[in-house]
Amino acid sequence: MHELSLKQLSDGLASGDFSSVELTDHFLGRIERLDPSLNSFISVTPDQARTQAKAADERRSAGDAGPLTGIPIAHKDLFCTDGVRTSCASKMLDNFVPPYDATVVAKMKDAGCVMLGKTNMDEFAMGSSNETSWYGPVKNPWDHERVPGGSSGGAVACVAARLAPGATATDTGGSIRQPAALCGVTGLKPTYGRVSRYGMIAFASSLDQGGPVAGSAQDCAMLLNAMAGFDSRDSTSLDSAVPDYTASLGDSIEGLRIGLPREYFDEALDPVMAETMRAALAELEKLGATLIDVSLPNTHLAVPAYYVIAPAEASANLARFDGARYGHRCKDPANLEDMYMRSRAEGFGNEVKRRIMVGTYALSAGYYDAYYRKAQRVRRVIANDFANVLSTVDVIAGPASPSPAFKLGEKSSDPVTMYLEDIYTIAANLAGLPAMSAPAGMVNNLPVGIQLIGNHLQEARLLNVAHRFQQATDWHQRRPAGIE
Amino acid sequence: MIWEMVIGLEVHVQLATKSKIFSGAATRFGAAPNTQACAVDLAMPGTLPVLNEEAVHMAVMFGLAIDAQLSRRTVFDRKNYFYPDLPKGYQISQLDDPIVGRGEVKIELPDGSSKRIGVTRAHLEEDAGKSLHEDFHGMTGIDLNRAGTPLLEIVSEPDIRSAAEAVAYLKQIHSIVTYLGISDGNMAEGSMRCDINISLRPQGASEYGTRAEIKNVNSFRFVEKAIEVEFERQADILEGGGEIVQETRLYDANKNETRSMRSKEVAHDYRYFPEPDLLPVEISEAFIEATRAQLPELPTAKIQRFKERYGLNAYDASVLCAERALADFYEQVVEVSGDAKISANWVMVELLALLNRDGLKLADSKVSADDLGLLVKRILDGTISGKIAKQVFDSMWNGEGTPDAIIEAKGLRQVADTGLIEAMVDETLANNAEQVEKYRATPADKRVKMFGFFVGQVMKASKGKANPQQVNDLLRQKLESE
């Protein structure tokens, strides 16, 4: 059953080939057997899953089933789940069991999804390798000595290993797209505001977006149908109708104009990667698309600007973790200041502390204009570049990451080296644009992905392009060894 | 050296919305701890703010009432600091783009003069929770019910030059916000809190001295006293050749002194930046005009109207207009009685005296405006004298009925029948023949007290009901006739 796509599972449930209870048991069994070597889950919820599966089957008997009813999924462990630990992969929230659901979780529940558990991630979503988790790193199913990418490493690894047919994840600077590329799965970051952030524990408020991870664009489209939509509890939520993202998947892409920014295909790009990308783009040409040279001249400013804005917002968003009302409190605090200082020192890992420090510094007196305000100006410049290019082409394409998965520990010594993993993905977050990555080839027997960026609210178009690509290629159907 | 004090006031007004500024939790005062603190107010992970439209509406009302500039696109900012009553570790406030810009408030001073005090700006922000420092085994208790209550922070220009001006300004702000209905103005419950910025300079100088800030003073009286003692403190230091330290101080009402909060003054770097969870708020012309059209008559306009329509002096008008409810009450009394001056006296003196005595608010008055109006009418139409009316009023206050009912029941109708009164006068004079002779033997300029004796006797005989004017006239006639 795990070989089937989410779409096939949905059809199977509908035709009664199997029940949700059977499906859920199957995936729970796989998790038990295979996850110890991957560490893609922080919490597994078998009892709740079985209860939900049973309810889904009953709903189906009552004639009230939708396309996602009874489908098992996993949630990234920064979506609050009522009654289930939500840790953000941090010691700070190791004991945090929220009494409320994130809007995304509630919507998936309404759609009838079955929650298998909460997936591992970089602590507080800060990372590109899933090596900063309090619960230990996630292993790339394609090579256990390599990282899956991050921060949504767990979500992506569990889908790649077929421990779940789909998962929810979040993307602030590439945290869905980069790991999806490194693990050979499909992932999409929607337009900023498309998916509600209520209950999605905040890292960088103006950059975070929740999105789907699954084995194909079609599967992602089904998940996005349930995840997307206006939420009155999120002031940044877009009040815009949600189309059926599956409806246009099969549309022709004849005449599609694909922009290739020369800054993404310069000498810095590894030649083998470049070649792999060219081959993938050639497939799109065969489907009728036209490749057009474009320029995003301020690409080199995206990472610096991001690493001011994201830490700055994070430094304030993480101030609430102070040991006062929930989460980790140090033992025997001598006074209030001691409680703050030690609870936070003990609760946060090093990367989180570093980013809080950078953010605090960038906002502090005397530095605000030079750092924060400057970065916000750069942000608008970058957004303008995209607007210009997207007025002449339909989508922008490029690599989703500079290289395939690297070894655990390889980039941990210098944070900046790690930050450059996101060199292609970060700009879309700054501009609030939808972007996705889809498997596009293999380099050194490791998957790599192609990234597609669209204009605001063009998720349907992106999914359509990826779907047509996936009908003509089979990269997305490759499987790592050892997950049978 | 003559020192001039330069004062700027920051007033935090709690807006009387039903729910919090950024969440749907209730704002009612006095609830059990943390029963009105929802996930957003507790800064639970993943929660987000959504702006209350009534808070915006109320801020615009205030801006219109002080003739201020209004922002068409206002932005919220995060003010970052750590304190247990501030759950998020930042307060959502406004820095560079406040909803209300420059305006002014006109104040009336006791000596009859008036002055315009500038308002620099007014902005919206969320209130913090409360720390209870009573001992919980050496810990502090935190109640977050108040966290998220909307505040309007009103900042004045440093135009205030005396404690009297400061109090007049505060009373005017209080009057405006209660008139508009945007705050209950209950200072004891913390609905209105004041921070005083005060510095001294030699009289005639143009540069500002170093200022101290006295935080969280919550009554007009304490504001006055705090300013007085702080003035003394700063003057002493400056006279002695010392320098004022720029710092935050607290007013201690028990000791009547201000003391430094310096130990809590870790350098506050608030690291303001625009709140990314909220979008800019656009305030349209249509919204502003609709708000303007619905504004109630404001204190200054009402006072002016009272002076003109009711012939009241500035002081009386301002007393009656201090609270909108009182002004409305008064106008109803006038409507029923037909007289402005006597009504004013009855409301300002008799009614307020009984309200004060019994510790009641106007809303709980034992006598309605209609009934008081009737009472005044009965004085005017001669049914009862002013003195008897006070008796009737007391009976009304005790719930004994309407004025007419009480007058009837107690037979308090004034006797105005000349014949009857003359008979009583004759009787009194006949019964006091000795005093009459004595009176007539006394020189004219020493007769006043004795005359009063006869008046008293007649009034006593009539049980106070004789028309005093007629009694006076007849007595004088008869006593002087020999």
Add this chain to the structure above:
Amino acid sequence: MSVSESDIARVAELARIRLDPTEVPELTNRMNNILGMIDQMQSADTGDIQPMANPLDAVQRLRPDAVTEPDQRDAFQALAPASQDGLYLVPKVIE
């Protein structure tokens, strides 16, 4: 722009994170690497362009003034490290 160890100490104080003295040199080093990368931004000529706080062009939606949240104190306070009589308990501030 580069930071010194005393800058790091000041920032850690603002962020309420206790640093072990032994951590400071490496942290200072790493911070300087990061700041060096960030400084690449400074060469960009952004002129007078408006800072972008949020990628949406939308404006704030207003919520009607109504009480929509019930009392859930028990559920929330069950998560607290210390509470009593409905209050959250924290250590005292030192005077």
